Structures are given as C-alpha cells and as structure tokens.
Amino acid sequence: MRGMRSLRGTSKAVSIFRPARLSSLRSIFTGCRAVMLLRFGGPEVLELRENVPVPNLNPNEVLVRAKAVSIRAGYGRSVFQPHLPIIIGRDVSGEVAAVGNSVKSFRVGQEVFGALHPTALRGTYTDYGVLSEEELTEKPASVSHVEASAIPFAALTAWRALKSNARILEGQRVLVFGGGGAVGFAAIQIAVASGCHVTASCVGQTRDRILAAGAEQAVDYTTEDIEMVVKGKFDAVLDTIGRPETERIGINFLRKGGNYMTLQGEAASLTDRYGFVIGLPLATSLLAKKKIQYQYSHGIDYWWSYMRADPEGLAEIQRLVGAGKLKIPVEKTFPITEVVAAHEAKEKKEIPGKVVLEL
Template identity: 30%
Template sequence: MKAVVIRRYGTTDVLQYEDVEQPRIEPTQLLVKVYASSVNPIDWKIRQGALSLISGSKFPKILGFDLAGEVVQVGSQVTRFQPGDAVYGSTNFPGGAYAEFAAVPENLVAFKPTNLTYEEAAAVPLAALTALQALRDQGNIQTGQSVLINGAAGGVGSFAVQIAKALGAEVTGVSSTQNLDLVKSLGADHVIDYKREDFADGTAQYDIIFDAVGKRSLFQTKRVLKSNGVYISTLPSPQTVVESILTAVLPGQKAKFVLEKPNTQDLVYLKELIETGKIRAVIDRTYPLQELAAAHAYSETGRAVGKIAIAVTS
C-alpha cells in the first residue's frame, strides 16, 4: 500500500510517500481502507520531534490520527462493525492514518455521518472531540452561560463555537478580521477582532474562556472571567499546568487544559449533532496524500481556517 512515512524527526523533508506493507489487525481492531485524513498540529509536532519523549525513537512511523473510510476486515472480537461499513474516527498514538489502510481499534471509531463527504468526516474527530471534551467535561458548560472561544476560526475553535451553541450557550468568538463572517456563520452571538481589540481588556464577563489556540493563561484573562468561571487551554504549558494545580484546591476561578480522549461514544454524539445540522466541518484546503509535506507546511503557518483535509484514496 501507499503511505507517507518518516524515518527520522525533522522538517517536512522527512515525509516520504512510498510503498509499505499493509498492517495486520489484532482481534479488537478493524482494517480500514482510508479515503481521507486531516492535519492536526500534533501531527507535525510529532514529526518535528517536539514530542519525542512520548513518540519514541522507533522508526519508521506513519503519522496521522484522523480518518474516514470503509471497513474491509474485522478482528475476531469485533462486534459492532462489518466489512463495507463507512466509519470515521481516530488511530492510536502516534498515528497511522496517512496511509491507504489503517488498523484501528473498534472503540475509537463510529459510523460516518451520512451527510458528510469522507474528507469532511475526516476533519472532525480530533478537533471536534477536543472542543467537546473541553467544554462539556472540563468546563461543565450549562445552558445560558456566556462562553468565549479564542481562535474561533481554527480547527478546534470552529467546532467549539458550534458545540457551545448546540449546548445552549451565548458564544463570543475571537478571530482575525477576515474570519469574522465565518465565525458568525458558525453561530457566534458576538465576535471580536483580535487585531483591533484584546478581549482580556473588555468589559464582558464569561463563565468559560476556551483558549482553542493555547495563546493565553488564566492570569492574563482572569479580569474578564466570572468569579467561579473556568479558563481552559488546549496547551498544557508550564504556566497552565501550575495554574490548574493551584486552582484545583482553591475556591473561585479554575484553570484547566484538555487532552483529547478518542472514543466511540463521543463520536456517536458528534455524528448526531452533524446529522441534525447543528455542527459542520469547515475545510480550508484539501491535499492529496502525496502532497502531505505541503499540507504540513501550510498548517505550520497557523493561517488555516478550519481544517486541512487529506484525500488518501479516491
């Protein structure tokens, strides 16, 4: 099969499109013919070696977490899927989706939303699960609460705006000038242009501040966070980790960070939101698998609006 492989950490030059052996599945896995994947910042952070303490020194590696495709084989202990099923979901760390076939645990996938293309479906898992788990699990979001999404036009942020609205919140989205209309179209009640205004200097107060781009901290935003509000970051930076430990044992404002945990139950929930028209995938660009290096390079600029999709198999 064709796949994009790395044999060392480094720049986009280490991404090599070549023939590799098709994976063999374990009893609890599915063999999925991958039609599409997507790019997440964690993919190129692994490629760069920034997470080498976790991803290790064993090569070659096939990266990529998100996938959508068709089941072609099931393990002996798989009960919910059969060959021919259209699915979407995630691979195990450190990836495996940048390939024509992937071995995927049954508990990390769900049936694909019927109203999405494979490219759109592959844009959902990691980013939408991060947004959902941040707002619902870390923020305990409630109907009527005021929620601010920093980075509202990005991969995670675009889903966060829609999920927060679906859960009944009043949503403020922060983005650049050119993306304000998009953020409004996703359901934001209010928008802030960060090039003209710092939301942390405003007068509005929020129950939840979700920093989907990991650019701020509780300390920097506490003035606009309600006294019992929650600041949530996608980046477990030293400052955020320290703040989360300290605020966990103190009354008042809390600082938390989200580490996405892929699972079938949440994918099914997202599927329901998608099929009822409450959330959709925003795709900036789609690259063929053999141009993954260009897709990574574009993602690294930080200018992508929504997600970058990868077309793996036509």
C-alpha cells in the first residue's frame, strides 16, 4: 500500500496511466486499420479493414506506427496467391511503437523509415507495420514522413543494382534508362554521389529535374534517338524499362567488362505463369543463358536486379537523404481511406510521379 501511495503521489507516474495512453496501447494490441488485397485484379480489389490483428514481435523486429506509405503495384501471384488476403505495401515512414527483445538500434518514439523485402507477406499499408531491424534506419530530421516514405524501396533497388551488382566507382560512366521514374531517379543521384558521369533517358517533363540532380545528359526518348545523340561507351547500364529495344541498345553501349542490369527480369513472370516448380528453373536457365551469351558476344556481365533489405545500403541512403543528395519528389498524397482512388489514378496514369498515402 505504501508503494501505491508513493506512485499516486508522483505526477510523472500518474501521467503514464492517462486514459489516452491506455487507449493507444489497446489499439496496438487489439488491432488496427490495414489495406487488404483480397484477390488479384484492379484497384477495386483493395479493401480498408478495421481491427486487423497486430502480430507479436519476433526478437529482431520493430513495430512502426506509420505516418506515410508510398504506393506501388506489382505483386507476384505465385508467391502471394496461397496467402490471400494480405496487407500490401513496402515503404514506410513513422515512429517506433515497440521493439523486439534483441533490437539495439532503435528506441520507442524514434522517427524511422525503411522498406520491406519484396516477398514479405504483411505489408506497410497499415497503422502499425512490422519490419526487421535491418529493414529500418533513422529518418533524417530534414525530410518529412511523406518525403521519406517515397524513398527506401526505390533507392534500395537502385543501390543494389549499382553498388552490389555493378560496383560502380568514381569516374565511371553510367547510363540509366527511365531516369524519370522513382528507381531511375534514385539511381542517377546515387551514381552522381559516387562521382560517376551519368546519362539518362527520360520524357520531356522530367528532363530538367534529371539535369538538376546531376546527370550530364538527359535524352528525351519521345523526340530523340539515343543511339544518335549519346556518344562513347559506359561502365554500367541500368534498364528500368526492360524492353527488347532498350536491352539491345544498352548492351551495345557497354564497354568490355561493363554491367547491364534490368529490373524486368523474367523470374516473377515465369513463376506466375508456370508456378515455382517449373517457372523458377526456367527463369534460372534463361538468366544463365543470357549471362553466357553476352559474356561471349560482348564481354559484359548481365544481371536481373531486385530490391533486397541491405543495412549497408540503407545506411548510405539515409546519409545521402540527410545531406540533401537523394530525394524522390512526391506528386500527390491521399489519405489511407482513399487508397482505391489513389491506385486508380496511378493505373490510369493521371498522376505521373510518386503517390503517398498518409495515415
């Protein structure tokens, strides 16, 4: 009883048990809002549900109270079909609500941003996202949650291609197909920060932005022939478009020992079409064939590049964002309650740039 009287007599202790605080804790452990993918289809298959359970944290996991998440499409049917309905989303920016027992890098209340692995089953379109410690980093104070949420998945995809696959070095030449998209624009900034000379293809309205980001040449593919206006050879080509024509041009622009990387590898499409048992070996065989073919014919390395959680890459991205050297412009924001409208606008190409959902 003496301990109880002492507790009540301490104003700081009383503040811990305010009803609002209790309500907040209950909302975490009894459920939260989340956008569910019910089946494969258009934006109409998305549904915002209430009281979706929040799982217990594993020792290395962090519970993030989401402030903003960026939208993206493209979920592999072969991976996710057996698990429907699932929560979608990959990028997130928010505050740490709880940490697992082994988490040392983060504390409750800290502002963070990051991205889930592409095959994660529980996504970020929810009030409370669950990410591993290595999938998060501290959000720089210089950017808002909306700005931060647009960055990690695209930037990690670009970082893996340029840094892990191509291992770009200062002074090298880099060509980016699709420099106006999120991954392409991130790649330009990462390459420029690495001291590379960058050329990018784009459409007219993104040209000025690409040049302002440090690219030395921006080619509008709707009005210019890139093979005519670009001179010399490159050390690395990142193809975010992945058409046969861009692959042909990109391969021919590389010097011997260079690296061609495409984000449009056929592993996902083949496994979706034929299932894992047949599709994955087919994809592996096709990739091996192309690697051998281009090594023999052009002396270059050929890669299918994908995003993955990478603590080293995320730390570098965080540093570049904090220094103002890496940003992905947000074209429009929607409240999470308008998630269907947001995806419809993107699908109809009414919004050319990045779209973010606010919670």
